[in-house]
Each structure stands twice: as C-alpha cells, then as structure tokens.
Amino acid sequence: MVVLRDVLAAIGRDPVANPLVPFGDLTGLHYGRFVILDGAVDPGTGRTVASSLVFNCCVDGPADQFLQALMARAGSGLWAVFQHCSGAPAPGEHGELLAWLRRHRIPTQTFYVNTLGRTVFQILKEAQLRERIEGFLDRKAGSTTTATSPSTVRKAIQQFVRGTNDLAWAMRPEPPLPWAWRLRDGLHRIGGLAVGLLVGLLALPFVPLFLVVLRRSEINAPHPRQDPNFRLSQFNRRQLSQDEDFFIQNQFSVLGFIKPGLFRYATLRAILVVADFVVHHFFREGDLGTVPLLNLHGVDTIHFANWIVVDQGQRVLFLSNYDFNLEDYMNDFINKVAWGLNLIFGHGVNYPRTDWMVFGGARDEQVYKAVLRKYQIRTQVWFCAYPDFSAITIQKNAQLRAGLFAELDSAAERDWLALL
Amino acid sequence: MSPPEPAMKLELFDIQGIVGRGYGKHSSAAYLLLEVEAPALARRWLAEKVERVHTCEQTPDPDVPCFNIAFTHAGLEALGLDAEALNTFPSELKEGMTEPQRSRALGDESGAADPESSPRHWDWGGTAAGQRPVHLMLMVFAPSEADLATTIAELSVLLRPGGLTLVRRLHTALLADREGGVREHFGFRDAISQPGIAGLHRTTSGQPLVPAGEFILGYENAYGLLTECPRVHHSLDPDRLLPPAEFGTHDLGRNGSYLVVRQLGQRVRAFWQFLDAVSRDPDGVANPQRRVALAARMVGRWPSGAPLVESPIEDDPTRATDNSFGFHQSDPQGLRCPLGAHIRRSNPRDSLDPAPGTAASLAVNATHRLLRRGRTYGPPLSTTFDPDEILRADEGDERGIHFICVNANITRQFEFVQRSWINNSQFDGLLDETDPLLGTRRLPTGRTTDTFSVPGCPVRQRISGLPTFVVVRGGAYFFLPSISAIRYLASLNS
Secondary structure, three states: OHHHHHHHHHHHHOOOOOOOOOHHHOOOEEEEEEEEEOOEEOOOOOOEEOOEEEEEEEEOOOHHHHHHHHHHHHHHHHHHHHOOOOOOOOOOOHHHHHHHHHHOOOOOOEEEEOEOOOOHHHHHHHHHHHHHHHHHHHHHHHHOOOOOOHHHHHHHHHHHHHOOHHHHHHHOOOOOOOHHHHHHHHHHHHHHHHHHHHHHHHHHHHHHHHHHHHHHHHHHOOOHHHOHHHHHOOOOHHHHHOOOOOOOEEEEEEEEEEOOOHHHHHHHHHHHHHHHHHHHHHOOEOOEOOEHHHOEOOEOOEEEEEEEEEOOOOEEEEEEEEEOOHHHHHHHHHHHOHHHHHHHHOOEOOOOOEEOOOEEHHHOHHHHHHHHHHHEEOOOEEEEOOOOOOHHHHHHHHHHHHHHOOOOOHHHHHHHHOOO | OOOOOOOOOOOHHHOEHHHHOOOOOOOEEEEEEEEEOOHHHHHHHHHHHHHHEOEOOOOOOOOOOEEEEEEOHHHHHHOOOOHHHHOOOOHHHHHOOOOHHHHHHHOOOOOOOOOOOOHHHOOEOOOOOOOOOOOEEEEEEEOOHHHHHHHHHHHHHOOOOOOEEEEEEEEOOOEEOOOOOEEOOOOOEOOOOOOOEOOOOOOOOOOOOEOHHHOOOOOEOOOOOEOOOOEEEHHHOOOOOOOEEHHHEEEOOOOOEEEEEEEEEEOHHHHHHHHHHHOOOOOOOOOHHHHHHHHHHHHOEOOOOOEOOOOOOOOOHHHOOOOOOOOOOOOOOOOOOOOOOHHHHHOOOOOOOOOOOOHHHHHHHHHHOOEEOOEEEOOOOOOOOOHHHHHHOOOOOOOEEEEEEEEOOOHHHHHHHHHHHHOOOOHHHOOOEOOOOOOOOEOOOOOEOEOEEEOOOOOOEEEOOOOOOEEEEEEEEEEEOOHHHHHHHHHOOO
8 A cells, every 4th residue: 555655646646647557648638636545444334345446437428438548548557556456467568457457337316517518628718719719819819909990800800710720620519419318318317307206206195204303313413513523623624735736627525434323325226326427417507506597506626526326325525626725615605505515414424413405514604614624634645637727717718719600690799708 | 684782782882992983083093013122011001091092982082192002912922821712812813913824825935936925024023033023013093104213112101121122113194186085105095984883983975884893892793703813711710800791701802803814015116117018909008998997897986996897987086985885786797896896805895705785794794894994104106196297206115004903803804805706716706816905926736826807898807917015014813902911911911
C-alpha cells in the first residue's frame, strides 16, 4: 500500500502529463481519479471491510471504447498501479489487464452530468472561441463607441470568426446527439415513468408502514449533535485542503457506512435508482434540483457526480467535481438543496438527524459541514480536462457559440453581446 | 423581511463595545499588539483592566478614552487556557490566518513567484523567522492624539511589570472629508454600508437587520441556529464565572465574537496612475472625467459615496450615504454598476442565487455579512483627495487601512467573502478578473486575473493589466471575548 501511495502520488503531482497515466493525452476524458478506500470496521455490524482502490473516469461515448484507448496509451502505467491490487494479473499482456479491469468494473448507482451530451472537445474549443472573440473585441475597443449598433458589433465578430481559419468549426452549431441515442433515451424516459407509476401505485398501501418505520429509525439513530467534540471539528481539514483551491474547480470523495439494517439499505438503493432516473431525464441542463413548481432552486456548480455503493453494500462512495471551494459548495447545498442531500445521505451513519427524510439534516449547518469533512477522504489523483472553467462559464461559452450565427432579433442580439 | 428580535435579549453589559460601534466620535485610535511573556503577571494585569473594558451597554463619551481587547489562539494558550478548551475553538482560529493552505485560499500566497502579500513578508503576524508572536490586541480610542498618548502611556506603564511586551503599535488616522464622512486613501467615502444587528441597532441604513448570532456568539444566527461556542469543562470554572452550556461545560464564547484583522497597504498613486493611463483620450490627453468615472466603476460608488446603481452618469453628493438599493431589479447586467465592482462583490445584496432580486437571495447574502470596524492609517496623498494632486504627489509613506471585521463564523463570513466573492475570478459569470481594488492578479496555477470589465452597450469594455493596488502587510484572527470570559481568563491559574 505504501508503494501504491507513492505511485499514485507521482501521478497526482502531474495528472496531465505524468509518464505513467498521462490523463491529458486521453481524448474524451472529462475527469479521472484514483482514490484509496481504507479498510474499516462497520460500526453497525462489526464487520471489517477491506481496503480497495477506486479508479473513476467520466468520459464521452462508450466506456469500453475508452478503456481500450486508455490501455493502448497507458497500459504499463496502469500495471504500475494495479499490480498492488490482490488478484491483479501478473505483468504481461495488456489484454489480460484489460479483461481484469472489465471484470472489476462496478456500476454507478446515480450518475449526474451537468449537461448531457456536451463533450470535452466542445467545452475546450468553445472556451477557445470565447477567448479569441474577447481578444478581438479588446483590439477593436478603440473603434467601438456607444453609438455603434449591437448588430454592427455582432457582424464584425462574425466576420472575424469567418476570417479565422482555425475557428471555421464555429460557423456551424454543435450537432445534436445521434437520433438512435435520442430514441432510446426517449423510450427509457417513457418506460421509466410508466414503471415508476406502477411501482408507486403498488407501494401506496405500504406508505403508512414505511413512514412509521422511518420515523422510528430517525428518532432512535444516534446523531452527531449528541457528540460534543464532533460539532466543533473540521476533521482532517489541513490534510484534505492541501489538494484544494488551486483551480476554479475542486473535487471531493466522501466515503461512509450506511446505517445498519435492511430498511435503510433498501430505501437508499431505491432512492439511488430513482435519483439516477430523475437527474438523467430532468436535471440534465445544468441545474441540479430546480423544480419551479415547488419553488425549489437548484445548484449550478456541479459538473459530474457519482454515487456508488461499495463494499458489498456496506459503504457508499460519493465523488463530486464542483466549482469554487468547499465552503461555497456546502453553503450552496445547505441553502438550496438540503432536501436532496437528506434524501440520499440521510441514510449514512452520523449524518445530522433528518425529519421525514427531507427536513432537518443538512440544515444543521455546522454539524453538516463537520460531517462532510469527517467522511471526506483524500483523492490521490484528480484530473480535470478544464479545471479553469466553472459550469456557468462553460454554459455561457456554449450560448455564445450557439448564437454566433443564429438568427437573432435585436433584443436577443443585445443579450448575446452581454455574454461577453 | 427583517428577522425577528432575538428570542433572548442581548446581554449588552457583557459584550465588548466594538461589536456595537466603531467609536467614530473618538477621532484618535491605536491598536497595540502584545506578547505575553509572564502569564501570571499578564493575568493580573488583565484582572485590573477588565472592569474598564468598554461594553455595548455604555454610551461612549467622546471626551473619555476607552478600550477593547482581543486574543489570538496563541495568546489564549500563553495565558494558560486549558488544552481541551483551546481545542474547542474553530479551526481557523486554531490554525491562524497564515496556515499555508489558508493563505493560498485567501489569495495571500497567489500564483506569483514571490507574492508581495505573502505572510513571509508581513510586518507582523507573519511567518518570517524571528517575528514576535501576537497574543493580544488592545484597541484604544481617544478624543485626541494627546489623550491617546496619555491613555496608552497609562495602560503601558504596567505592561512590562504586567508580563506583556509591545510587539507593534498600529497607528491610525481617520480621513475626514469636508462633507463629514470618512474616506479611504483612494479617495472614496467609506463605511457607508454596515449590517445592522437585530436587537442592538435600530437604524438599518436601508437594509434588513441581520440576526445577532451572525456577529455575537450565543444568539440565533441567520440559519436560526447557535454558532458553536468555545467552552471549558465545568470543573475548570469552579467560581462559575461563565454561563453553563451543554455536556457539562461552561460557555466561553457567549457574548463574544471573532475579529479578523488585516493591515492592507494601499498604492494610492499607482491606482490613479493606472486609471489615468487607461482613461486618456485617443490623442493621449488626460481625461479626468473619464478617469474618475472608471474609478467609480471599480468601486461601485462615486468618491462622494453615491451608489452607481442610483447615479450611473455622474457623482451626486446628495446620495452620498444612500444604501437602500438592490442590484438585480435596476441593474441585472451591471450596465450601471459593473458586476465586478468592489461593492457588488463584497456585498452582492440581491444579485446572486438562489433567485436574484428576491428575499431568498437576500437571506443567503445575510449569511455572509461583515461588521467592519477598521480605520485608515498613514497621511493622505492629498487632503482633498483630488486625483490630479495625488498624481503629482510622491507615494512616500506607507498608508492604507487596518481592516478589522467582527463575525461569529470566520469561515462562513470573512473567508467566504474573501475567497468566493473578492478573489473569485469567475464571480457572477465573469471571467479572469478579481476585485479591481483588492483582488489578486494571479491564480495559484499562474493564470492571470488582471482584467476588469465594464458592461456596456453595444458591448463591454475590458481593461486589462491591472496592477496590484492593495498589499497585505500583516494580519491575524482574534477571539473577542465577553467581559465575563475576560474575567475568566484573568482568573486562570496554571
């Protein structure tokens, strides 16, 4: 494990271009990370969970295609990492390692993507487009006066883009996702809603029983407010913060035990299934948790997030890639989507006490913040293809490109120029 | 809209005066930074002084000098506070302002090779070898410089026999303008917008009152909760000097707060030189009108104090102290007051999420307020604050502001404002720019953030190459105890 930590530290020092796993060379990779999950004793059952290593990548296109490309580019580097895992094949053919990795692939129960279908390539080239247009405007500043009309400025920008060879791609809008994918996705949505409705109807008679059991569990479970030391602690802050606040984006990995008993486990699994469906179909355009009908305001600072049940259902690993710093992130969630945090994390050991699964919980501000730090673990390697851009900036860049050659009326034209 | 009166009446007699007021009528002030050398003597000195610490209950007599006192975590330790109790203070106080990761997050250790604001270069509170530790800060206010000197002399007579050494004296000099306000060195009226504390202040200067717990420990904060307090085991407080708290402890924090102190050096001439250069006419002739208009856009107010959202075209001294405005309704795109202007970053009011322009946004904003209690120092470059005069002057002396703010949760209030608003290079949808006055010009990764955009029609104007106008010269986090907590500290025996 010591050697493994050293290997990961070497990769982590320069995730983009290190010789072992040069993440920067891999096309279509948004995020990559290695995280060691230290073994622990389940406080509920007393069972021991062994240590493990997690390798997580958020990619464009099919995962298997990415794995093959990864193996081709960084096969020996991956050997250097995975040889420390029990059961890993002996050094040899990359094919064997690839097969081993496939066998050890575990599903993500809930996968959140800020904007579905937006590729790394698109994000990077649209950021470049923005930079070039801003530069063009800076150079032209002397010749633009308040008397210049918006459409004149926009035309000048269009002309600049037309006249710049390496921006030729920007003259066409981003192609939509393939029709076959959209068809499958549409059917998935309809089918999912139908199944959800059916299961919901079947479960209806059991709701009172569920609520009784839930409430008993909430009242009886120990919670961190009862622990004087817990509340004041920013557990491991110094150790964890050494990896934070370099870029606009940050990451964290959180690992915790599920509260003991089948009830909590089953409820959480069901919620993760529903959450996966809901974020995929309804929160896919940058706003996690915005429900205008319920006057709920969402969070627009999360890029990718994974909820993964690990260790034979004993622990849950949560991986997040978000904007700004952790205090921001926590405040955002407490202020806007505490209900969503409670629904999922409320089933974890030591989470601040929830009421009826959605109330309370994260609204206990300082206790929630202490809980997050307590269960946060160090991410040994974190790679992001665009760490300098917030989700809002990426969104603005996309709007800039989408409107560049679109038909716009004069009001829309002014709004478009305000993106700059 | 404004929060209800706190469920519990504020115990004003136990709260130090600086929480409630800035002692503005005391024209002279100094901050004495002290080191504890002999704890027993220091405690005795403290016991003698505690009854004279000015409280919120007393009306300050502008003719009578008064003082307040604050302690760093190291200072509490030096006085002999029990280790377990020391451990109940929040991380930021324990680790201090100069903990390396924190310095990076605050922007003091920015991406430059040898950042000027690095704690390695600080005059006090920094990390340079041989620098004396700061344990206590005595804030002394007096009606005149002569009275100030007398009071300090009187307080200092007993310093050495009191086991205390003066590490540094921070001088201050209020910059009064002809309109009866105070200015900061760049020439702008300052201290206009202050949060009002529910249960203590009546005037709200046009903004909703903020729950007392945001500034005073022991009362409900903006989340309707009690901010965690430092505490001591009941066995360590046999005389019951402190009120009882949960878990068999006594409350060391109640009626206390935290102070953030940062000495910010201002490069006044460089500021106006830069503005002068970028606002000239195409033929190279200086354009004073455009110069001051651009400066106002960086600040968000005109030199008189008039807010740009209300007087976007020119200064309007009749609006000098206007504070009853929001940003979102009248100026969502920043066409009047740029999104990145200093006052819009340091107090965005209703302009940010969850729903700009609504009470929900104001409620979130209320969780990030600071009560500013600092004072300027150093002679002004021009007594009339006239930019032309400043440009002709010689930068010479060191000048700036001793930024002091009161807050109950340093991480959620001061540090949040500094990191997530002032130094956030993508604040409110902006790109590659930080606060035009205070911001760092380079991220830890080396990416430059030295632009400032002025939204406009047909399109924004972007100023680039902003130099650093403000350099951090020193700083520390302090605990501002209640009167009873000072009595408790004075009673310790180790």
